[in-house]
Amino acid sequence: QVQLVESGGGSVQAGGSLRLSCAASRYRHITNCIGWFRQAPGKEREGVALISIGGGTTTYADSVKGRFTISQDSAKTAVYLQMNSLKPEDTAMYYCAAGYILTCPKLSPSTDFGYWGQGTQVTVSS
Numbered sequence: 001q002v003q004l005v006e007s008g009g010g011s012v013q014a015g016g017s018l019r020l021s022c023a024a025s026r027y028r029h030i031t032n033c034i035g036w037f038r039q040a041p042g043k044e045r046e047g048v049a050l051i052s053i054g055g056g057t058t059t060y061a062d063s064v065k066g067r068f069t070i071s072q073d074s075a076k077t078a079v080y081l082q083m084n085s086l087k088p089e090d091t092a093m094y095y096c097a098a099g100y101i102l103t104c105p106k107l108s109p110s111t112d113f114g115y116w117g118q119g120t121q122v123t124v125s126s
Contacts, residue, residue, distance in 0.1 A: 001026070002024065002025065002026050002027045002030050002031060002098055002114075002115040003023075003024070003025045003026070003115075004022055004023070004024050004027070004096045004097070004098060004115055004116060004117035005022065005023045005024075005096075005117055005118070006020060006021065006022050006094065006095065006096045006117040006118065006119060006120040007020070007021050007022075007023075007120060008020040008021045008120060009094060009120030009121045009122045010121075010122070010123070011123040011124075011125065012086055012122075012123075012124055012125070013124070013125050013126075014086060014087055014088055014124055014125065014126050015085060015086065016086050016124070017082070017083060017084045017085075017086065018083045018086065018122060019080060019081070019082050019083070020036065020080065020081040020083065020094055020096075020120060020122075021078060021079075021080055022034070022036075022078060022079040022080070022081075022096030022117060023077070023078050024077060024078060024079060024096070024098060025077065027053070027076070027098045027115070028053050028076040028077075030098075030100070030115075031053065031098040031099050031100050031114075031115065032052060032053050032054060032100050032101065032104055033050055033051075033052060033053065033098065033099055033100065033101040033104030033105060033108075033113075034050070034051060034053055034072070034079050034096070034097070034098040034099075035047065035048070035049050035050030035051055035070060035079070035096075035097060035098075035105070036048040036049050036050075036070065036079075036081045036094055036095065036096060036097070037094070037095045037097055037110050037113075038090075038092035038093065038094045038095065038122075039092055039093050039095070040091060040092040040093075043092075045095070045110045046061065046110075047061055047107040047108065047109075047110070048060070048061050048064055048068065048081070048094070049061070049064065049068055049069075049070035049081060050070070050101075050104060050105040050106075050107060050108075051070045051071070051072055051079065051105055052104045052105045053072070053076060056072070057104075057105050058070050058105055059105040059106055059107055061107065063089075064083075064090075067083065067084050067085045067086075068081060068082065068083050068084070069081070069082040069084075070082075079096060081094070083122070086122075086124045087124060088124050088125065088126045089124075090122060090124050091122060091123050091124050092121075092122060093119040093120070093121055093122075094119060094120050094121075094122050095116055095117055095118075095119045096116070096117040097110065097113040097115060097116050097117070098113060098114075098115040099112055099113035099114045099115060100114075101113070
């Protein structure tokens, strides 16, 4: 069983930065893809950034390219999302997700991912 626990969310002003962390036990033995999704009130859950566990290849949603960076630690037990130049439209609940995705790290629907964390709230004020 893969367990994912997010942390690092909070409230910041526009232009600020936050770093999200996802502690992920056992994921490298069961999955090949891990990353971040977000869901704002009244909107569908969307992919933000993914990383292939083996090769470290990354993909980003167009809305966050150049501002967000996904990374994993060398032991492959944690995944991070560094978020810079935050905008009010980045406000959402952010979820860490993992799964076995043949097209990883191409952004895939959330339904393809079998393992999810509980989420961490990010609020950006103008």
